[in-house]
Amino acid sequence: MVSQRLGQLRHLHQVEILRQVWTHHFYWDAAGALRWRDGHTLPRLLASLRFDSPYDTDAHYCVKNGLEWSGYRATFTECCDHDRPENVVHAAATIAPVQNGTLLEEIHADLAVLSLLPSEHLVDAAYPTPARVARARRIHGVTLTGPIPTASGRTAPPDPAFVKSAFRADWDTHTLTCPAGHTSRPWQQLTLNQHPYLQATFRAATCRSSPQRPRCTSRADRSRSVTLQPTRELHEIQIGNWADQDTQQWKDRYAMRAGVEALNSQAVRALGLRRSRYRGLPKTRLHTVLTAAACNVVRVGAG
Ligand code: SF4
Structure with a gap:
């Protein structure tokens, strides 16, 4: 009877998740001791398919610029026109292993619905590829400005x-x-x-x-x-972008993007964005949007 119950427990969704978390995060070493894997020795399974927490199956391990975390990734877009308030106009959240650049189409589509599309969108090096520059221009009429990485x-x-x-x-x-x-x-x-x-x-x-x-x-x-x-179009975008991004004129214009780093700092340091208050991506998305709204309220108050 007990073994029958145990057999049934094995098929519970929660038990299966816990089994996978343990399988991915622990191993037996050569001496027979149970060891915990640190981030660098996690199995080379696609991070978005691996469960990294039994409490939140949407939370995934990620490393970016030496920073390791398990959870989500948030992206803000703010207005940086000199004659308008520097307010956040878009906030997006996704699972941590998703690259920022893949959110670009979602950001532009959302801004288009709200009639908030900019004529020019300044982005960091994680966003622009020749294909994304071409698509932003063709679909949304947006000039995507950012450094396209060169060979290294x-x-x-x-x-x-x-x-x-x-x-x-x-x-x-x-x-x-x-x-x-x-x-x-x-x-x-x-x-x-x-x-x-x-x-x-x-x-x-x-x-x-x-x-x-x-x-x-x-x-x-x-x-x-x-x-x-x-294609020729994408090749010419890439070559043209590389030539432009070396000029002082381009660098001076791109410097306007620096303001969004202050926004990121505000969201992280003043509003605790790095610690998700909720479990699951849908609630974390809401948390990110509310954090962006709070940033706007603080800015309006300070203005
Ligand atoms: S410069 Fe031209 S010929 Fe010389 S190694 Fe490069 S590709 Fe070859």
């Missing part, structure tokens, strides 16, 4: 003069011309994780004998290859 680490050439933007694309012949004046083979259309891209490769014999090779590529055994956005 192993993908960057030894000399910055040989970055992708130094290669001239010919969209008729589907080839690139490198800074040394050599033409690539016709580029190939490839896909990575369902994302299409183009890859142009230079002839090995050409690169091997090129005096520019040490500046152009660190790949000792192979020729230089360059990946491109899948």
Whole structure:
């Protein structure tokens, strides 16, 4: 009878969640001792599919810029026009592993419903991609302004003069011309994780004998290859954005975005946003919206 009851308990939803939490967060070491995994040794299961708390199945572990937490992610959008009050016009919350940039379409769609779409939206580097810049312009008529990340680490050439933007694309012949004046083979259309891209490769014999090779590529055994956005429109957005974001004029304009950091600080330090008062994403969303409303009330009071 007892074993039958225990068997039934195993099928309870709550017991299954607890089983998964324990499975993901504890392990037996070689000496047979039960150990707790820290964030860096959690199983490489997609974080959004893993239960990190038996009390709140929407709360997930995340790391950003060295900060670790388990829970949610909030994003605020505020008006930064000089002739208008700097009020929060949108607040969004999602599970922690979701990247901020994926919220962009939701933010624009919500602002469109309220007729609050800006002509220009200043965002941090987590948001803009060529595709998002194109979509914001095409669907919402919004200019998305933010730094598009450039190649870094192993993908960057030894000399910055040989970055992708130094290669001239010919969209008729589907080839690139490198800074040394050599033409690539016709580029190939490839896909990575369902994302299409183009890859142009230079002839090995050409690169091997090129005096520019040490500046152009660190790949000792192979020729230089360059990946491109899948369409000309996206490629030109990327190259144009990189050129713009290096100019002082662009930096001066982008500096207006700094105000939202004060808002984030206010929400975190004065209103305790980092500690969710509720369990579950729906209530946490409401908490985020109410926090944004409180920020506005404080600002109106201070004004
Ligand atoms: S290494 Fe190849 S791609 Fe780079 S500059 Fe020389 S020839 Fe051009």
